[in-house]
Amino acid sequence: MSTFGVSLKKLVDDSYDIEIGFSLESHLVKDLKAGLVGNIKKFAIITDSHVEKLYAEKIVSLLEYAGFTVNTFVFPAGEKSKTRETKAFIEDEMIKKEYRRDCCIIAVGGGVVTDLAGFIAGTYGRGVPFINYATSLLAAADASVGGKTAVDTPIATNLIGLFNQPKKVYIDIATWQTLPKRELSSGMAETIKHACMADKDFFHYLKEHMADILAAEKTACEHIAEKNCQIKYHVVEKDERESGLREILNLGHTVGRAIETVSDYRLLHGEAVSIGLVAEVHLAERLGYATDEDIREVTSLLASAGLPVEIPEYIDREILVKKLYTDKKVKDGKLRFVVQRGIGEIVEFSSGVYATQIAEDVIRDIIEEL
Ligand SMILES: NC(=O)c1ccc[n+]([C@@H]2O[C@H](COP(=O)([O-])OP(=O)(O)OC[C@H]3O[C@@H](n4cnc5c(N)ncnc54)[C@H](O)[C@@H]3O)[C@@H](O)[C@H]2O)c1
Numbered sequence: 001m002s003t004f005g006v007s008l009k010k011l012v013d014d015s016y017d018i019e020i021g022f023s024l025e026s027h028l029v030k031d032l033k034a035g036l037v038g039n040i041k042k043f044a045i046i047t048d049s050h051v052e053k054l055y056a057e058k059i060v061s062l063l064e065y066a067g068f069t070v071n072t073f074v075f076p077a078g079e080k081s082k083t084r085e086t087k088a089f090i091e092d093e094m095i096k097k098e099y100r101r102d103c104c105i106i107a108v109g110g111g112v113v114t115d116l117a118g119f120i121a122g123t124y125g126r127g128v129p130f131i132n133y134a135t136s137l138l139a140a141a142d143a144s145v146g147g148k149t150a151v152d153t154p155i156a157t158n159l160i161g162l163f164n165q166p167k168k169v170y171i172d173i174a175t176w177q178t179l180p181k182r183e184l185s186s187g188m189a190e191t192i193k194h195a196c197m198a199d200k201d202f203f204h205y206l207k208e209h210m211a212d213i214l215a216a217e218k219t220a221c222e223h224i225a226e227k228n229c230q231i232k233y234h235v236v237e238k239d240e241r242e243s244g245l246r247e248i249l250n251l252g253h254t255v256g257r258a259i260e261t262v263s264d265y266r267l268l269h270g271e272a273v274s275i276g277l278v279a280e281v282h283l284a285e286r287l288g289y290a291t292d293e294d295i296r297e298v299t300s301l302l303a304s305a306g307l308p309v310e311i312p313e314y315i316d317r318e319i320l321v322k323k324l325y326t327d328k329k330v331k332d333g334k335l336r337f338v339v340q341r342g343i344g345e346i347v348e349f350s351s352g353v354y355a356t357q358i359a360e361d362v363i364r365d366i367i368e369e370l
Helices: 025-033 051-065 084-096 111-126 137-143 173-178 181-198 200-214 218-236 245-250 253-262 269-286 292-304 317-326 360-369
Strands: 017-021 042-048 069-075 103-109 130-134 148-151 160-163 168-172 336-338 355-357
Touching (some): 017 218, 025 130, 025 168, 042 051, 042 111, 051 069, 051 103, 051 173, 069 084, 084 111, 103 111, 111 130, 111 137, 111 160, 130 137, 137 181, 168 173, 181 200, 181 218, 181 269, 200 218, 200 292, 245 253
Parallel strands (some): 042 069, 103 130, 130 168
């Protein structure tokens, strides 16, 4: 018998740029020509059935004009496509089109596209580079930045995936002009979450500028895009793999993700997170970390963004409570929650610990009242 020690220490630099601006398609092509992903000449554009015509086609023609080989891989728009089956379908299509390891994936779309494409990039040929071209507010605020990629399963959202960082993220604010109102509102939930957990001034800015944001006014949109990146990156740079601090980005998501699944995706991600934020500010109040006034402020800001703040009638409360146990923060079979302190701060329960165990009865009470 022999034992071989395999020494594989890693020093990885996954740093990348996020460019925020208007109509960035030509910037993307210029960067690729300048070697953003080395000598790669073959690109797979992954997009959905709505975004294909709106934005992906333009990127394809610019890339072709620049002499690159490009194919588009399209799936039906919507959360229901974020599955292992869609992942396998796109991978098979890429194999048929002779994509090997010398390619780069470009995700053009919202959070469903960037989550799915980033996961495919992490496993295709054991890993190829990818770039996110974010076209929804939700992708800009959260999904396209931070390196979390995943698919949903019938039982839970986002449980199967990888940490995989893109080579660059483009946040094209001009694309928000074509976002349906409901989608723009949905994106505001993650933005309001950032304000609740980290920045009271930003919370007040959102209160004052909600009408401008919902009208996709340029300066307000640019400000929120920058603020979202700042707040998210302040966290991700310190804890990429969610071993402590990054859990704070889960504010509103413990209840939110469970509602999203139980609604069978009738609720959009941001809509479910909005209800989750309301439930969780109530939890903060019960634990003595927030006041009635904080509850009113958070609820009314979410409502002013056109977001739901109550659990719809059709959601079975008991099934919802059971669904909470599919949350990734559950430890030893116990529910754990991130808790806000007033507005603009998160409770640190002990050094580096940002989630605390909550008895099922406490959260059941809140769910029943909402
Ligand atoms: N990875 C992460 O860290 C992270 C964080 C938050 C959310 N997410 C995920 O993000 C997803 C939600 O993101 P989303 O709301 O962007 O979903 P999405 O990609 O489904 O986009 C929403 C809808 O808007 C359409 N759309 C996108 N851009 C458009 C545009 N510019 N004009 C017109 N229509 C456009 C899409 O076709 C889709 O119908 C969820 O799957 C959620 O789990 C991931």
